[in-house]
Amino acid sequence: MPEGPSLIYISLKLKPFSGKKVTGCGGYTPMATGWIKGEKLLEVCTWGKHLLLRFKKGTVRIHLMLFGSVLINEKKKVNASFFLQFGKDEVNFYVVKAIQLTQPLKDIYDWRTDIMSRKWSSKHIIRLAGEHITEIIGDTLLDQQVFTGVGNIIRNEVLFRTAVHPLSRVGNIPVVKLLELLKDIRVYAKLFLKEKKAGIFGDHFEVHEQKICPRDGNELTIKIIGKTKRKAYFCNSCQEKF
């Protein structure tokens, strides 16, 4: 469920609860939850794949990992790792990691790298990319400190869309090309969110989980690459290796 756009989608669904008072909370999370009861949910925001629920006494940082899900006024058979009640309404978080943050969010998070943020700055990321010149772009794209919110789907799709080979060294990619890649992450992420809203996300990836390159009809390469050990789908012939 979780890449940047999915988190925005979830946060939009939770926004109506901001300003509302928590009447009950709990779950099997090891995080203490007593401090939340009776508090007003001040704000719902995100940083990449982090869902942030702000309260006066701290923020609950929720991460969905691979299998997490959020249901409003619906329950699964399994226990929720975390839940919040707002009077008659309840929000259930399944298989999530919940942590209490007490520092001001500004001190922890830099939204200039968050692909879903208005504060996103390509200039800043180009600068950061300079510290990763020996790395392969396939790895850097999954580095949450540089491309906050990018996951395996966005990585594979955007590399294909901009015709960049995942094994390209970051330092070898011309800045113009890198800028094109950065821009397309934003474009694709928006499309991702749009499809999520329409309930059709996942219907038509170009390369992710595919077999044939839609551009030249060649067979796609499917390979576990880099330090992240995630599966990359790419076309060896039409994605340029820098």
Added chain:
DNA sequence: GTGAATGTTAACAG
């Protein structure tokens, strides 16, 4: 029944 999947981090080995 098996394996893989939009992910991260703690523990371990060298």
Added chain:
DNA sequence: CCTGTTAACATTCA
């Protein structure tokens, strides 16, 4: 001590 590898977590779907 630093770096890289493995394990662990938990669910759903093909």
